[in-house]
Amino acid sequence: MELDFERCYRAVDSRDPRFDGWFYTAVRTTGIYCRPSCPAVTPKAENVAFFPSSAAAQRAGFRACRRCRPDAAPGSPEWDVRADVVGRAMRLIGDGVVDREGVPGLAGRLGYTDRHLNRILTAELGAGPLALARAQRAQTARVLIETTDVGLAEIAFAAGFGSVRQFNDTIQEVYARSPSQLREHRPAAGRAEAGTITLRLAYRAPLNSKALLEYFAARALPGVEECDVPAYRRALNLPHGSATVTLSPGDRFVSATLRLTDLRDLAPAVARCRRLFDLDADPVAVDGTLAADPALSAQINTDPGVRVPRAADGLELAVRAIVGQQVSVSGARTTLTRLLPPVEDGELRPFPTAEAIAELPDEAFRMPVARRESVRALAEAVAVGKLTLDPGTDREESVARLLELPGVGPWTAGYIAMRAMGDPDVLLETDLAARRGAKALGLPHTPTALRAHAERWRPWRSYALMRLWRSA
Structure with a gap:
């Protein structure tokens, strides 16, 4: 993927958090890579390199910044919505497919050979599937090290590493600390009660959590999920067992408390939680496109950050x-x-x-x-x-x-x-509630006329549909 140097550098210079996850900033003089919003001093342009993924930065020999923790940044909204092979591959890697089925399993799901898939991902992301999965394993391991009292050897295999030595070498390379040093320096509030893992899921502001929770609450299925204004709780089917998760939206983070029957399911559980609340969306880009329509602009100004409630x-x-x-x-x-x-x-x-x-x-x-x-x-x-x-x-x-x-x-x-x-561009123009919402907003409300009008909302018609439903 081509990254425009000047645009990326301007984002870093302004410490704009909207670009967290879109790209990563590496500084040659320190050997560290960061989020664009890292509060550290802006480096000189001649010392900077930009990468489309944390895995690419790691592959180039840079380690993660201890201050901004770029490996925990929101996922790139580009990979979240793209329907091509790269977007699909990133979602599957995030769901732990490489750890469970290897690169051949990932390639088979996508309909490509291992070699060709490696070429595609390296060209777009600067790293192949193994390097991308390795970066995810390192982040999963760090979460387990800092939030649980599970033994380090057990964490190594739970995070997907093939051996304890591989685990030790990777953690040292990525974080410039050994696993035991990470545990010694874990945050005071990082440890959870026995049997649980608590972590923070970053997102791009704004997040209209009230709209999300209201939607889930109206459809909560007794015995499977429950929802009230502060939090949403549900059970999950995961590759190695079941789990329950409680999601509590907060300022810039959603707190996720997980109870897993198998620690190997941490990465898939996190991926499903992010999907449920649509946390990898770019609300500024979505609202910017939809607000260009005068019929939607007033609602967007007073009610920004409406997401599409997704499915686990x-x-x-x-x-x-x-x-x-x-x-x-x-x-x-x-x-x-x-x-x-x-x-x-x-x-x-x-x-x-x-x-x-x-x-x-x-x-x-x-x-x-x-x-x-x-x-x-x-x-x-x-x-x-x-x-x-x-x-x-x-x-x-x-x-x-x-x-x-x-x-x-x-x-x-x-x-x-x-x-x-996760299709971001679905309209459902025959839906009765959508048509009622369109009428309430002064929009055309026959299916044919609504579909024609909605062309200006591409590629975010799913988000426009949520606003029509809310207006109904």
Whole structure:
């Protein structure tokens, strides 16, 4: 990826936090790389190099700044929204695919050879999949070192390293401290109570947390999730087991408290939490585009930073979308609750897997026969691998396969693409609530006219849709 030196240097000179995660600043005289917003003295231009990823900076021999902790910066919004192979690869690497399946597994998911995928990522990001995964392992290890009392050898394997020696060498190289030194100097407030990991998830301001929490609260599924004004709590299905997470939005950070059954799931859990709250979005870019429309500008000025509530589990979101067709939010929630196994101890449980849903008897689906068959067909397609709804999926291909399922039309497929696959440019112009919101804002509110008007909102029509729903 080409980085414009002058533009990057101006961002560093102004310490603009909006560019955190977009690129990384390395200083040759110190051997350190930082966020653009690092409060350290701005280096001379001739001593600076810019990198598109922390992995590229590490690969070039720079270590992470101890002051601004660039490895913990918000993820790049470019990789979050891009639907090409690089964007998909970054989302899959963030979800821990390389640690679980290796580079061949990542390449196979993307439909490329290992060698060609390495060339693509190196050209765009300055580092191949192994280096990108290594940078993530180092950050995961640092979180575990500084927030838990787990033994260092156990942390090495939980973070995805192949050996303790590899773990020690990587931590020393990236942070210029050994694992034991990191533990000695961990923040006083860094340690969590036994059995939990607490960390801060950075985001780009502004974040309209009230809008997010209201949306999740209205649709909270008893036994799976719960939400009130200060926090959102839910259970997760993760590659090595289940977990519960509590997300509490704050100033510049969302506090995440995780209870994992397997420490190897830390990186996937963090990726799902960031996805849920759309924390890698760039609200300034989104609101800037939408505010150019006079019909939306007043709302954006008074209510900035509205995100798209995303999904931690693509299958769960797809089942919700099908069950919610042509019924109220509360009615859909009641129907969905009947699909869940009973919970007696009050603990949250993850949403059932595709295999479990496909095997449910007919009487478990208290809904019209056609809708029951749609849910079952969806679950079967996901269970056998015919349909993929994870963040690294090919969006166009997955939408096409969704439309092949009985009872799944453009509205349902678009809704799933927006919330489960992270498509930033979905409109749903036939949606009744969207049309009511458009009318309330003085916008055209017939499907054809609304779609034509919405061309000016590209590529952020999903965010415009959230504002139409709020106006309704």
